[in-house]
Amino acid sequence: MEQNHTKRQIKVTRNSLFEQGYLDEQFTQLEDLQDDANPNFVEEIVTSFFSDSTRLIRNVETALENYPLDFCKLDDYMHQFMGSSSSIGAKKVRNECTQFQEYCKARNDDGCIRAFQRVKQEHATLKRKLEAYFQVSL
Amino acid sequence: MGLIAISETPLHVLAVDDSNLDRKLIERLLKTFSYHVTAVDSGSKALEFLGLKDVEKMEKISPFSPNPEVEVNMVITDYCMPGMTGFELLKKIKESKSLKDIPVVIMSSDNIPARINRCLEEGAEEFFLKPVRLSDVGKLKPYLSKNERKTTEEEECVSSDNSRATYNDDHNDDDDDEVEASTDEDEQIQMLRKTIEEQCVLNDNSRAMHNDDHKDDDDEVEAWSDEDEQSQRFSKDQSC
Numbered sequence: 001m002e003q004n005h006t007k008r009q010i011k012v013t014r015n016s017l018f019e020q021g022y023l024d025e026q027f028t029q030l031e032d033l034q035d036d037a038n039p040n041f042v043e044e045i046v047t048s049f050f051s052d053s054t055r056l057i058r059n060v061e062t063a064l065e066n067y068p069l070d071f072c073k074l075d076d077y078m079h080q081f082m083g084s085s086s087s088i089g090a091k092k093v094r095n096e097c098t099q100f101q102e103y104c105k106a107r108n109d110d111g112c113i114r115a116f117q118r119v120k121q122e123h124a125t126l127k128r129k130l131e132a133y134f135q136v137s138l
Numbered sequence: 139m140g141l142i143a144i145s146e147t148p149l150h151v152l153a154v155d156d157s158n159l160d161r162k163l164i165e166r167l168l169k170t171f172s173y174h175v176t177a178v179d180s181g182s183k184a185l186e187f188l189g190l191k192d193v194e195k196m197e198k199i200s201p202f203s204p205n206p207e208v209e210v211n212m213v214i215t216d217y218c219m220p221g222m223t224g225f226e227l228l229k230k231i232k233e234s235k236s237l238k239d240i241p242v243v244i245m246s247s248d249n250i251p252a253r254i255n256r257c258l259e260e261g262a263e264e265f266f267l268k269p270v271r272l273s274d275v276g277k278l279k280p281y282l283s284k285n286e287r288k289t290t291e292e293e294e295c296v297s298s299d300n301s302r303a304t305y306n307d308d309h310n311d312d313d314d315d316e317v318e319a320s321t322d323e324d325e326q327i328q329m330l331r332k333t334i335e336e337q338c339v340l341n342d343n344s345r346a347m348h349n350d351d352h353k354d355d356d357d358e359v360e361a362w363s364d365e366d367e368q369s370q371r372f373s374k375d376q377s378c
Contacts, residue, residue, distance in 0.1 A: 026269050033166050033272075041166060048159045079218065083247045084159050087269045 010137045017133065022126055026089030043134050049088045050127055056081045057123065060116060067109075074112060075104040081119070092122045148174040149282045150208075154184045154215035154227065155245070160268070164214060164245070167275045173282070176210075181222030184213065185230060188237055210240055211282050216268075217246035217253065225257060232261040241281040245270055 017023045027042075034041040060077050063070060078101045085094035096119040103111030151173045155161045161177045168175045178184050188210060213231060215224040222230075224244050231237045244257045247268040254265045263281045266274045 029269070029271055030163075033170065038166065045159065045162060048162055052157070052159055079247075080157065083157060083218075083268060086247060087157075087159055087163055089269075 006136065010133075013133050013136060017129060021091050022129060024089045024091040026086065028089070030088065040138075043138065046088055046130055046134070049084050049090070052084050053081060053093075053123060056084075057120060060119075064113060064116060069107075069109055069112065071104045071107050071112075075101055078104065078119075090126055093119065093126055096122050148172055149211040150174045150176065151278075151282075152184060152187060152210045152213045153177040154179075154181060154213065154219070154224065156180060156216065156219045160216065160245075164270060167270060167272060168214075170272060171275055171279075181215070181219060181224070181227035181230075184215065184227055185222075188213075188231070188240075190230065190234055190237065212241045212243065212278065214243040214245065214278075217244050217257070218248070225253075225260065228257060228260050228262055241278075243278065243281075 018027075030042045030045055056077050060074060060081075063073050063077065078097050082094055082097035082101070085091075085097060096115065100112060100115035100119055103115050151168050153161060153164045153168065153175055155164060155177070156179050158179075161179065165175045165177050176187060178187060187208065189208065213227070215227050217224040224246070228242050228244065231240060231242055238261075241263045242261065243264045243266065244262045245266045245268050246253065249267055257265050264274075264277060
């Protein structure tokens, strides 16, 4: 009975991540790559993502402190960030990265700073939610 | 007991991507199809692995010999990488006498038709939009089966030398391989372009948000190139 409850809980948690737009179909692709020979593949990939993205966030923060803003560099960081987000299906994070890139192209200082705050916010939220999900599902 | 005459060594794919995450992903995808995978994080490391050292000097000296220990049946590379882009890596491979027969596949997170066409024209077999999926990797089989190991290593070296000689004979006087390519190759390229276009359409449908953001990329590339600062980055659409 308890086991079923947990399974249901896992399913509900997982589905809500998709329904609320945190994750997209790419995450399902990752799940499909997980098997007996690679039992922790999804978690490994997600861990890689947060390791890479944390580093990128630090780089962007540093770049945003140097005026005039180097929009090329910022765009480059965001391109990487967006790529990684796409690779794990992190939909909201990816969308915020795209917004940031728009402000870069427009050379909009304030826009970049605001957009980056949203990137960090979505990133932190996703991290929290995925950590909780892995805790119940593993 | 004699030695085993037939060796069924798995096909070897060299994956190139500066993103640690994407390397893990492509490696997993390729291993699903039982390919042996070597993953490196740059174009220069890829060339080193393939046995192409000191590429600049290469052009001035007589043909080097590739690393005989390593056989690579395919290279799959990201487009956007610092230093050497995937396009530049593709070019170097196709310009190399000993490596040009290795099929090369390009991956990119950007859906830019001009970029895709340029890669195909330069000799890439396929162009995958990231994130790469199992279905994409499934398309690689025909390109790999040409080079599949079916004989002992010695026989294989001889037969591959022979087939390369034949290939080189066929294409010896070509200025532009694609222009004078065989009918089969023309057909393949046309089919590929169609597949890529279809894939772009499918991707448009299934990833609406992503493509909405990128559908004007060509315009954006042109806009960027107007700016002095960006012209270096974007004008040739070779850096990212």
